[in-house]
Amino acid sequence: MLQGNPLRIIEEKFWEEKSFMKRNPNAFLKEEYEELVKNSFDWKLRILETGSAPHSVVDGKEVVMLCSNNYLNLSNHPRLIKGAVNAAKKFGAGSGSVRAIAGTMALHMEVEKRLANFKGTESSLIYQTGFAANAGLIPQLAGKGDIIISDELNHGSIIDGVRLTKADRAVYKHCDMGDLERVLKDADTKKYNRILVITDGVFSMDGDITPMDKIVKIAKEYGAMTYVDDAHGEGVIGPDGRGIGAHFGIQGKIDVEMGTFSKAFGVVGGLIAGSQDLVNFALNKSRTWLLSGSHPPAVAGAQLAAIDVLETEPKHVKNLWDNTNYFKKELKNMGFDTGHSDTPITPVMVGESSKAKELSNGLYDEGVFALPIVFPMVARDKARIRTMMNAGLTRKDLDFALEKFEKLGKKLDII
Amino acid sequence: MMITKIGLIVNPIAGMGGKVGLKGTDGVLKEAVKLGAKPIASSKAEETIKEYISKFSKNDKIQWFTCSGEMGYDELKNNGITNIEIVYSPSCKDTSSEDTKNACKKLLEKNIDMVLFCGGDGTARDVFQIIGNKIPLLGIPAGVKMHSGIFGVNTSATAKMLHEFVNHTLTVGDAEIMDLDEERYRRGEWNIKLFGIAKGIVEPTYVQVGKSCFESVSDDEIKDELTEHIVDEIEENKDFLFLFGSGGTIDYIAKKMNLDNTLLGIDGVYNKKLVGKDLNEEGILRLLEKYPKAKVILSPIGAQGFILGRGNLQLTPNVIKKIGLDNIIVISTPSKLLSTPVLRIDTGDKELDCMFVEKEYMMVVIGYRLSRVVKIQTNRF
Numbered sequence: 001m002l003q004g005n006p007l008r009i010i011e012e013k014f015w016e017e018k019s020f021m022k023r024n025p026n027a028f029l030k031e032e033y034e035e036l037v038k039n040s041f042d043w044k045l046r047i048l049e050t051g052s053a054p055h056s057v058v059d060g061k062e063v064v065m066l067c068s069n070n071y072l073n074l075s076n077h078p079r080l081i082k083g084a085v086n087a088a089k090k091f092g093a094g095s096g097s098v099r100a101i102a103g104t105m106a107l108h109m110e111v112e113k114r115l116a117n118f119k120g121t122e123s124s125l126i127y128q129t130g131f132a133a134n135a136g137l138i139p140q141l142a143g144k145g146d147i148i149i150s151d152e153l154n155h156g157s158i159i160d161g162v163r164l165t166k167a168d169r170a171v172y173k174h175c176d177m178g179d180l181e182r183v184l185k186d187a188d189t190k191k192y193n194r195i196l197v198i199t200d201g202v203f204s205m206d207g208d209i210t211p212m213d214k215i216v217k218i219a220k221e222y223g224a225m226t227y228v229d230d231a232h233g234e235g236v237i238g239p240d241g242r243g244i245g246a247h248f249g250i251q252g253k254i255d256v257e258m259g260t261f262s263k264a265f266g267v268v269g270g271l272i273a274g275s276q277d278l279v280n281f282a283l284n285k286s287r288t289w290l291l292s293g294s295h296p297p298a299v300a301g302a303q304l305a306a307i308d309v310l311e312t313e314p315k316h317v318k319n320l321w322d323n324t325n326y327f328k329k330e331l332k333n334m335g336f337d338t339g340h341s342d343t344p345i346t347p348v349m350v351g352e353s354s355k356a357k358e359l360s361n362g363l364y365d366e367g368v369f370a371l372p373i374v375f376p377m378v379a380r381d382k383a384r385i386r387t388m389m390n391a392g393l394t395r396k397d398l399d400f401a402l403e404k405f406e407k408l409g410k411k412l413d414i415i
Numbered sequence: 416m417m418i419t420k421i422g423l424i425v426n427p428i429a430g431m432g433g434k435v436g437l438k439g440t441d442g443v444l445k446e447a448v449k450l451g452a453k454p455i456a457s458s459k460a461e462e463t464i465k466e467y468i469s470k471f472s473k474n475d476k477i478q479w480f481t482c483s484g485e486m487g488y489d490e491l492k493n494n495g496i497t498n499i500e501i502v503y504s505p506s507c508k509d510t511s512s513e514d515t516k517n518a519c520k521k522l523l524e525k526n527i528d529m530v531l532f533c534g535g536d537g538t539a540r541d542v543f544q545i546i547g548n549k550i551p552l553l554g555i556p557a558g559v560k561m562h563s564g565i566f567g568v569n570t571s572a573t574a575k576m577l578h579e580f581v582n583h584t585l586t587v588g589d590a591e592i593m594d595l596d597e598e599r600y601r602r603g604e605w606n607i608k609l610f611g612i613a614k615g616i617v618e619p620t621y622v623q624v625g626k627s628c629f630e631s632v633s634d635d636e637i638k639d640e641l642t643e644h645i646v647d648e649i650e651e652n653k654d655f656l657f658l659f660g661s662g663g664t665i666d667y668i669a670k671k672m673n674l675d676n677t678l679l680g681i682d683g684v685y686n687k688k689l690v691g692k693d694l695n696e697e698g699i700l701r702l703l704e705k706y707p708k709a710k711v712i713l714s715p716i717g718a719q720g721f722i723l724g725r726g727n728l729q730l731t732p733n734v735i736k737k738i739g740l741d742n743i744i745v746i747s748t749p750s751k752l753l754s755t756p757v758l759r760i761d762t763g764d765k766e767l768d769c770m771f772v773e774k775e776y777m778m779v780v781i782g783y784r785l786s787r788v789v790k791i792q793t794n795r796f
Contacts, residue, residue, distance in 0.1 A: 152787075169785045170778070182776050182788045380584070 051076055054392040056369070063369035064401050066387040071236055071344055072316040073392030074266030080305045087301025095294040099283070103294035111300050112279075114307045119242060120251030121273040125282050126303070128292045130231050130260035133270030134161040136288030137256070138198070140281070141225065142167035146194040147187045149224070151175065151210065154200050158229055162198070174203075177214050184222045195222060201230035201244040202237065205378055205386070207341030209237065213248040227256040234271075235264025236344060241310055241317045245273075265306040269295055319391035320344055323398060327389060330402050335415035344389035347373070348405065349382065350414055356383035359408055366404040419581045422502075422522035422530045423481040424542065425490060426515055429456040429534035429558045440537070440559065444509075454485075459557040460533040461490040463570040463577075468494050470571075471578035480525050482518045486510060500525070512541045519545035529553060529580060529616075531573075536593055539563045543592045543613050551587045551614040553577060562607055562717045562725060564590035564754070565615040580616050588634045588750055589663030590615025591717045593726060609679045609716060609726035612663040617750040637748045638667040640783040645712065646672065647784070648744065649687060656706035657684040658699065658738070660713040661727050664748060668712075681729045696731045703737050710742040711735075720755025723762050732764030740770055745789075746780040757792045768793045 036042040049057040052075055056065045074080055087107060097103030108126060116124040127133035138161030142148050146167040150158065153174045162169055170187065172179040180197070187195050197219045199210045212228055219226045230244045238246030241264060245251040256278060261269040272282060283289060295303075309316065324344040331338050337349040350356040353374035360372040363385070374383045409415040431452040432440035440447060479496060481487030483504040491499050502521040505514040515534075519542055522530060529551045532542050535558010542552060554566035555573050567573025579585040594610035617634070645668050649657055659665050659674075659682045669676035674689045676682040683691030683702045691702050703709055716726040722745055723730060735743075745758065758779070760771045776788045 167784070169782075171785070171787045179788060183778075186776075186778050186788065 054390050054394075054397060058364075058369055061364070061367070063364065063367050064393065064397050065390060066368060066370040066401060068390065069232070069263035069388060070266055071264040071320055071388065071390060072241070072266065072310075073390055074235075074264070074306050074309060074316065076392070077266065077305075077309055079309055080266055080302045083305030083308075084298040084302040087297040087304075091297035093298070094296050097294065098290060098292060099294040100290050105294075105297065105300065107297055107300040107304070108294060111303045111307070114304060115271060116273060118307050118311065119257060119273040120246065121257065121275070122252065123276040123279040124271060124273040125279045125289070126261075126295065126300075127270035127272070127286070127289055128295065129268065130229075130258070130262065130270035132288035132292065133258050133260075133272055133286075134158050134229065135164065136161075136286030137258070137272060137282050138162055138196075138227070139164035140285040141227070141256075142194055142196045145192060146196065147190075147192045148196045148198060149180065149183050149187065150197075151199040153203055153205070154198065154229070158198055158200070167196075168192070175208065175210055177211060177218060180215065181218055184218065184224060187224075188222050195219075195224035196227060197224050198227040199229070200232075201228045202232035202343050202345065204232055204345065205373060206339055206347060207232075207343040207345030209233070209244070209247070209342045212244050212254065213250055216250055216253050225255045228254055228258065230257055230259045231263055232343065232345065234259035235306075235310060236317070236320065240314055261303050261306065265303065265310075267299060267302045267306055269299060269303060316391045320389055323391065323393055324389045326395070327387070327398055327402070330398075331405065334402070334406050334409065336405070336409060339384070346387045346389065347384040348387060349384045350412075351381055351383060353380070353383040355412055355414070356385060359385055359412055359414070362408040362411075363404055366408070368401045368404050418476045418478050419529070420478050420480065420525065420527040421577070421581075422519075422525065422527040423460075423479060423487040423491065424515055424518050424522070424530065424532040424538075425456055425460045425482075425485060425487050426512075426532070426534035426538040426541075426557075427454050427457050427485040427510055429538050430459075431455070432559050440535075456533050456557040457485050457490060459570055460487070460555055461493055463533070463555045463567075463574050464490055464494045464496070466571045467574035467577055468496070471574060475578060475581045477581060480522055480527055482514075486514065486518065512537065515541040516545050522546075523550075531555065531577060533557050536560045536563050536595060539565060539592050539613075540594060540610055543611055546613075548612060548614050551580070551616055552590070553580070553616055560595055562593035562595065562719065563610075563613075564716075564718045565592070565613055566718055576616050585616050586619040586634075586750075587614050588617035588748065589613075590617075591662060591726065593717050607717075607725045608728070609661050612666065612678060618753050619750060634748055634750065635667070637750075637782065638664055639671070640785075641746050641748070641780065642668045642671040644780055644783045645744075645746070646687075648710075649684070652708075652710065653686065654706075654708055655685075655742075656690070656702060656709040658682070658694075658702075658709060658711040658730075659684055660711060660722075660730070662714045662716050664714045664746060664751070665712055668746075679726075681727065695729050696734060699729065699734050700737070703734070709738050710744055711738050712744045712746060714746050715751060715755045715758060718755070719759050720757060721759045721761065723760045725759075725761070732762045732767045735762060735767060740774065743777070744780065745777055749781045752779065752781060752789065757790045760791060760793045 046058050052068045052070045054065055095103040112124045112126055142165050144166040148162050148167050148169050150171050151174055152171045170183045172183050202209055216226050228244055233244045235241040245254050245257055255274055257273045259271045261267040328338055328346050339347040339349055350359055356372035356374055363370055370385050370387050373386045428440055428444055431447045432443055479491055479499045480502050481499060483501050488501055503518040515538060530542060530546055531553050532538055533555035539554055552565045553576060556566045567576050590613050592610040592613050594608045659669055661679050666678045677693040680693035685706055691698055713722045715722055758777055762768055771791050772793055776790055778786045779789045780786045
């Protein structure tokens, strides 16, 4: 398409003629993109022609959706849609400002109050996205003379948040409490002002849960602050999906519980839950929060409805876990290695990257949408298909997907 | 697919001293043969090639360059390989280190991508002397001593590394060539020196740049980060003398700081200026009198990941005790740490080794203000 673009042809001709000029300021855009394409590192966007539903149409084909984060299928829940529509009708399409100036609506405040209540914390704060929460808050929690101690497999947005600080950084082996304690002990002797221990709650590649109760206990001994990114645990683990604090029975004991409305909650937006002091500090200091517009009323209306649904309709979380347990059990019975997941993220281990890609392509052709996770996201011999369960899938859907897994698993010599 | 040009050199007599207890084959071949030593290098090389052909070579395209007879051609031919160009033939049947060196000179003319050789530290030294650090080296372990950081752990690991190099899944990074005085070693004295820094084959370091998107970072970028870290460290400890240890990573940092340092020796730096070059124990102690507060920067050396006791014997127990264990800064690129996951220490002083054993773990700086804990292992316990 682009080759025939007359504007592009004129531009290229221009630069050819102006070869005497110092530099072509835009040449790198094309060069770097083409390099990505050459190495197959570019993102090929898959287009949904329906909503994100248990059955979606992706690139023109109807598929059983096994790779969305819409765990509870709340994005299609009538109460959330109604919440969004009503809020838009009442308060308009946009919020008009950043939160700090004139963009805080009563609706935003209500969501935060209800969220804190749901999480069992003193207070909460909504960010524009989960990334904005990590990138905005982490750099304020630690600076020069402080140290951030991080699980080696933490998510990229935490890593970016950590990079923005002048604090020292240390990593500990994945979920290894002995290693965490060794790092803490060393940090303790070095006389840092603040120590911040930061971790994912549910790790998105393997679906395992961090031992948050132990982390809180060890951190307390050393006077360290704890921060958990519960993006994949929010709405999924703990009673009624109240997240990792509730899962371990330590509500209010984690200093910062960070999460998102974009996954199980079915909407969009980042969140932190903790003490009032934390929220006061965060909203005055997080640059991402202070410098981007607040959520439109429709988003806040849907967030509020999502909390309503979680508090009053326990069947969604129950369905999610019933589906998860059935799917895992059947995969194991077929002889698949499903790793050591404790959550609705179920990896189907394949081994070689090329085989994982082949399996994913085969599944799509058969009407199942699940993406491969390959090296270097995971170790070279640990390539896999990552499946994410959805509460809206029926037993019939799961049997359909399982049958395809079995067929292709045998064909590719995985089982 | 691109054709990779691999040069193969087998040192047929490597390893012969080992089985008969001679701790090396340099200069004692006749004695070894008398004691009943049998050649092993040739079969090790053949085993590696066999493993490579049967498991990995399916889509690889290699053009081989080698020497006649047992120095490479036989091992390739016996595995059914035909695209071989012979670049060198030894003049007599009993080959020597001169033959290895002459073969390397011929290989250099062929613009090869990598030298695969079979032998021990002695062979590595000979190959490195000619090839230098322009072309990566990969060693098939067959010698008596293999302290240099360019050997595969065993023949099958070497075969896999060859395949991964051909397929660009592994990259090129620093690897130390170690030098051991065999005469003194046979008398029971350790005297391993760092001989040079070659290019070896390493696992690349990856950073997450997008949600599920990673980019590999070159060793030099990581070393730039380590340089910034060390510069900060020096600025924050203005009244400290910094002793720069030996090895490629520390050499890179010193060069970036415009210091006229030594690659293989120990240098003293104060206030970002060189105050002592290629120091021996006496020189270091003299500096420590002038600057009583000091820190020493170390990096794992060689195949076993020694930070003390191999390649930096100038840092004697006396020196380390004066500086204090808390003033040791260990740095490493993450790729190096992957191949040597423990830090080894052999100071030759029981009391000092015990102090390290008590520590159990040390923090290792792996990026700008980024560190992790790594286990310490001493040879004596």
